[in-house]
Amino acid sequence: MFGTASWKMIRIRGIDLKIHISLLILLAYTTFIAILQLPLAAQSAGVDPYALTLGRLSWGILFSLAILISVALHEFGHALTAQSLGIEVKGITLMMLGGISEMNSIPENRYSEFKLAIIGPVVSLGIAALMYLLNRSAESPDLILFGHWLGYTNLALAIFNLLPAFPLDGGRALRSVLAARVGTLRATRTAVNISRIFAWVLGLFGAFTFNFLLILIAFFIYSAAQAELSMLISRGLLGNIRVGDLGVRLTPVHESQSIEEAASEMMRVKSPVLPVSTSNGSPALIFLDSIKMIPKDSRDRTYIRDVRITASRSVEITELLKDVIPDLATAPLGVLPMMEGSRLIGLLRSSDLAQFIQLKSLEATDSGKRAA
Numbered sequence: 001m002f003g004t005a006s007w008k009m010i011r012i013r014g015i016d017l018k019i020h021i022s023l024l025i026l027l028a029y030t031t032f033i034a035i036l037q038l039p040l041a042a043q044s045a046g047v048d049p050y051a052l053t054l055g056r057l058s059w060g061i062l063f064s065l066a067i068l069i070s071v072a073l074h075e076f077g078h079a080l081t082a083q084s085l086g087i088e089v090k091g092i093t094l095m096m097l098g099g100i101s102e103m104n105s106i107p108e109n110r111y112s113e114f115k116l117a118i119i120g121p122v123v124s125l126g127i128a129a130l131m132y133l134l135n136r137s138a139e140s141p142d143l144i145l146f147g148h149w150l151g152y153t154n155l156a157l158a159i160f161n162l163l164p165a166f167p168l169d170g171g172r173a174l175r176s177v178l179a180a181r182v183g184t185l186r187a188t189r190t191a192v193n194i195s196r197i198f199a200w201v202l203g204l205f206g207a208f209t210f211n212f213l214l215i216l217i218a219f220f221i222y223s224a225a226q227a228e229l230s231m232l233i234s235r236g237l238l239g240n241i242r243v244g245d246l247g248v249r250l251t252p253v254h255e256s257q258s259i260e261e262a263a264s265e266m267m268r269v270k271s272p273v274l275p276v277s278t279s280n281g282s283p284a285l286i287f288l289d290s291i292k293m294i295p296k297d298s299r300d301r302t303y304i305r306d307v308r309i310t311a312s313r314s315v316e317i318t319e320l321l322k323d324v325i326p327d328l329a330t331a332p333l334g335v336l337p338m339m340e341g342s343r344l345i346g347l348l349r350s351s352d353l354a355q356f357i358q359l360k361s362l363e364a365t366d367s368g369k370r371a372a
């Protein structure tokens with residue numbers, strides 16, 4: 001939803017930890033709230049606010065960092081469990097609602113999916129328990145407050161993530177339990193419907209109480225639930241179809257050719273985008289819109305290399321279509337260069353994919369009717 005607005009922080013056991021812009025917004029918010037609510041939190045922890053060593057601002061920053069680390073541990077719980085189940089994890093993006101682990105596949109085994117979902121809240125509960133012990137055993141008012149505050153926050157994090165709504169852990173756990181009875185697709189539909197109801201309730205509550213953060217979370221849950229369903233349906237429909245079966249084969253233009261030549265090639269093959277081969281070997285693309293920006297009378301003196309766009313990723317014709325959907329969805333203008341080995345041979349376009357999925361779903365409903 002927010003594209004790729006995230007920054008890489010560290011790498012642990014081959015897993016990149018990235019921070020998403022939405023989390024930075026949340027951290028700024030929690031720092032602010034922590035500063036405001038410090039006396040209240042101290043009071044509820046049974047600590048005299050004037051006995052604290054750290055000042056308000058330090059508490060705000062410390063508390064926000066502690067939340068960041070808590071969320072990271074929660075996410076690493078998911079990622080390391082996934083690794084132990086034999087699922088490759090490329091990275092973790094910490095977001096407002098916990099995180100998103102980039103995994104190459106979803107566990108097929110229902111018990112595995114349940115385990116994978118539930119481990120996050122278990123980690124958060126574990127931190128809450130540790131903080132409870134700290135709170136009970138510490139002498140210093142600062143440590144007592146820290147244990148109390150972070151303990152309750154992790155408890156809240158665990159409970160929130162256990163809500164049965166996508167993309168929260170509770171939603172995934174619910175899906176895996178339902179899937180054991182009615183199959184993955186029906187289970188996902190049900191779980192998504194429950195998520196939508198949750199999103200509406202949360203959003204309306206947020207609107208009535210003027211809680212901007214709740215409205216944002218509701219919106220996030222709603223769209224993530226929708227995306228989960230479309231992704232699953234698409235994956236199911238695409239089966240074992242490969243990139244080469246849907247990609248269009250187009251002879252690439254070279255970046256040293258003129259814009260004029262690119263324009264006439266576009267006309268010839270009737271495609272508003274062309275694959276571009278470059279001198280350094282990395283595949284690129286040229287779009288009709290970039291050509292339009294060059295005045296007509298200078299198109300023979302301007303070169304493709306001046307306006308081409310380097311592709312973030314290319315697809316290989318042997319790759320499974322369902323595995324490249326996320327990359328295709330986030331690619332500039334929904335197009336990726338298609339390779340055969342090291343040779344650039346064409347394009348994979350999201351518009352073709354969308355059309356193809358619609359045709360496949362038509363086929364699926366037809367055969368469903370016949371079977372009924």
Ligand SMILES: [Zn+2]
Binds near residue numbers: 075099121161168
């Ligand atoms: Zn989680």
